[in-house]
Amino acid sequence: MVATAPPITPSTEDTTRARPKGRWAGPIYSIAPTMVLLALFLGPMFILLYYSFQKASLAGAGGWTFDNYTSILTDPTYGKVMLTTVMICTISMLIMLAIGLPLAYILAMRTPPRFELLLLLMLVIAEELNPLIRIYAWRMILGRGGVINWTLQTIGLIDKPIDSLLFSSTAVVIVLSTTYISFTTIPIYAALKAVDPDLLEAADDLGASFFTRCRKILLPLAAPGIFVAIILVYIPLYSEFAAPALVGGTSGYTIGNAIQEAILESGNRGVGSAMSFMLLVLSGAVAWIGYRMAKIRRLQATS
Amino acid sequence: MSATTTKIESEATAGEQRGRGFSVGGREGRARAAAITRWVFLAIVVVILYGPLLILALFSFNDSIVIALPFKGFTLEWYREALQNPLVRESLKNSLAVALVVTPVALILGTMGAFATTRFRYKGRGSVAALSAGPLIVPWLILAVGALLFFSKLKVPLNLRTIVVMHIVVAFPLVAAIVTARLIRFDHRMEEAARDLGATNREVLRYITLPHLVPALAAAAILAFSYSFNNFVISFFVGGFELTFPIWVFSTLRHAQNVPIVNAISTLVSLAQLLIVYVAWRLWRRRSKKMAANDDPMDMLW
Numbered sequence: 001m002v003a004t005a006p007p008i009t010p011s012t013e014d015t016t017r018a019r020p021k022g023r024w025a026g027p028i029y030s031i032a033p034t035m036v037l038l039a040l041f042l043g044p045m046f047i048l049l050y051y052s053f054q055k056a057s058l059a060g061a062g063g064w065t066f067d068n069y070t071s072i073l074t075d076p077t078y079g080k081v082m083l084t085t086v087m088i089c090t091i092s093m094l095i096m097l098a099i100g101l102p103l104a105y106i107l108a109m110r111t112p113p114r115f116e117l118l119l120l121l122m123l124v125i126a127e128e129l130n131p132l133i134r135i136y137a138w139r140m141i142l143g144r145g146g147v148i149n150w151t152l153q154t155i156g157l158i159d160k161p162i163d164s165l166l167f168s169s170t171a172v173v174i175v176l177s178t179t180y181i182s183f184t185t186i187p188i189y190a191a192l193k194a195v196d197p198d199l200l201e202a203a204d205d206l207g208a209s210f211f212t213r214c215r216k217i218l219l220p221l222a223a224p225g226i227f228v229a230i231i232l233v234y235i236p237l238y239s240e241f242a243a244p245a246l247v248g249g250t251s252g253y254t255i256g257n258a259i260q261e262a263i264l265e266s267g268n269r270g271v272g273s274a275m276s277f278m279l280l281v282l283s284g285a286v287a288w289i290g291y292r293m294a295k296i297r298r299l300q301a302t303s
Numbered sequence: 304m305s306a307t308t309t310k311i312e313s314e315a316t317a318g319e320q321r322g323r324g325f326s327v328g329g330r331e332g333r334a335r336a337a338a339i340t341r342w343v344f345l346a347i348v349v350v351i352l353y354g355p356l357l358i359l360a361l362f363s364f365n366d367s368i369v370i371a372l373p374f375k376g377f378t379l380e381w382y383r384e385a386l387q388n389p390l391v392r393e394s395l396k397n398s399l400a401v402a403l404v405v406t407p408v409a410l411i412l413g414t415m416g417a418f419a420t421t422r423f424r425y426k427g428r429g430s431v432a433a434l435s436a437g438p439l440i441v442p443w444l445i446l447a448v449g450a451l452l453f454f455s456k457l458k459v460p461l462n463l464r465t466i467v468v469m470h471i472v473v474a475f476p477l478v479a480a481i482v483t484a485r486l487i488r489f490d491h492r493m494e495e496a497a498r499d500l501g502a503t504n505r506e507v508l509r510y511i512t513l514p515h516l517v518p519a520l521a522a523a524a525i526l527a528f529s530y531s532f533n534n535f536v537i538s539f540f541v542g543g544f545e546l547t548f549p550i551w552v553f554s555t556l557r558h559a560q561n562v563p564i565v566n567a568i569s570t571l572v573s574l575a576q577l578l579i580v581y582v583a584w585r586l587w588r589r590r591s592k593k594m595a596a597n598d599d600p601m602d603m604l605w
Binding site for chain 2 (some may be wrong): 040
């Protein structure tokens with residue numbers, strides 16, 4: 001599954017004062033985690049950067065070059081793959097927001113507390129189970145002899161099975177948009193949980209229609225959560241490669257597949273790491289924008 | 304499920320009606336329509352999330368090598384074959400071993416990290432916090448590719464050990480995030496009061512701080528375990544020729560069409576994971592009843 005972070009972290013300022021003998025304790029506690037991350041997180045990131053500027057050779061590195069980046073940016077096949085990826089990820093994200101927003105609203109505002117936790121757990125558990133199992137399950141639904149084709153044939157809507165259901169970009173979108181529903185819903189839920197339900201009551205009593213209440217009250221207040229959801233979901237969507245590899249066929253070939261093929265199959269480290277690094281920079285940009293927007297929105301909401 | 308949902312909705316509606324004693328004409332009907340809409344919506348979400356898994360489980364009992372409707376009859380053959388398959392056994396053993404090493408190490412490192420970034424003020428605290436957020440934001444595929452190149456550059460052989468190390472790198476920042484969230488909401492006067500009453504630092508940690516952290520640590524342990532056990536991308540890149548359970552599923556599905564033993568073993572693995580969460584949930588319920596603490600449900604999740 002994807003990375004999780006607490007969606008809205010309050011300021012840590014007033015929690016730091018406790019320990020009297022804390023002058024060196026903080027740095028001491030942080031040594032082990034920091035060393036691990038410096039070596040095994042930043043290390044790989046720098047290697048990626050290094051290889052992305054190296055000429056391809058059997059030995060692994062053959063001198064400095066910009067070729068990897070120029071070939072990615074000028075080759076139309078990569079352009080097409082990138083376009084497919086953007087389409088698949090954006091559509092999946094929109095579908096998940098369309099499910100996650102109402103779901104978060106129902107969970108935060110319309111569910112008694114004792115069922116709230118149960119429903120949240122059900123949501124999380126469904127997606128914490130092995131993602132590969134879920135992909136496989138969708139194959140049984142979308143395939144030639146799958147549930148959908150069989151049902152349509154039995155009721156006589158079609159004569160022979162629709163092959164394009166599976167191994168297409170549509171299949172990838174279907175699988176991906178059921179993979180991160182919990183990560184879309186929970187940050188929005190957390191944002192809405194902070195809203196006073198009386199606000200909606202008041203609006204209702206003053207005669208605001210359902211859509212007005214959504215647009216003027218719920219959406220602005222849910223906005224910080226929406227941006228967090230985008231960070232948690234939209235970024236990892238771009239690097240998915242198991243789902244496209246198993247249900248995507250040729251029309252669902254994404255940048256994740258291209259990276260995997262370059263690194264593991266054709267041994268082209270230069271191009272593979274250049275693509276990875278570009279994806280990394282892009283992810284960083286999305287995360288930063290999402291974080292800023294969430295912060296701005298929250299300030300606006302509280303003022 | 305449906306019974307539960309109906310109850311929720313009827314209670315919600317009742318709540319609405321109580322809230323508006325002066326309600327006029329169409330309002331009640333409108334509230335009912337809204338409740339039905341919410342009911343239908345929740346049902347659809349449950350079907351989307353659990354339907355595929357149910358179908359997967361159903362096909363594991365289907366007496367045919369071809370996974371297609373209609374069902375041919377009931378069999379337990381696939382379970383027998385799956386449990387006897389040497390590759391399945393090896394992959395499950397490897398995944399379990401990796402997750403059992405990763406979970407405690409991630410808990411320790413993550414808790415240390417959480418204390419380091421919330422409890423003390425020192426130069427570089429911000430950088431430590433930012434660094435430990437890194438693995439949560441960087442997509443796993445990119446980290447996996449980087450790690451593969453990193454290990455091959457340093458001529459480190461790829462095996463279960465490299466898998467363990469990289470799983471720790473992604474799992475402990477998650478633990479740190481969960482524990483941090485709990486520490487931030489912790490009322491410090493509790494610790495100060497204990498100290499004023501003469502407790503030593505160790506006693507404060509043992510009797511005040513750790514008990515408060517237990518739900519967060521339990522949730523973090525379950526998530527870290529499931530991160531590691533279910534991780535495919537990182538294991539696939541840095542695992543060399545080692546087989547973990549997700550890698551076995553992937554390669555089986557890639558090279559063959561749908562295979563019923565995958566259904567059988569996936570059903571068992573999913574049930575085992577559900578059982579773990581269910582047990583944890585019961586323990587947590589009992590604990591919170593005993594302590595009569597109104598623990599925030601979000602603590603279980605983050």
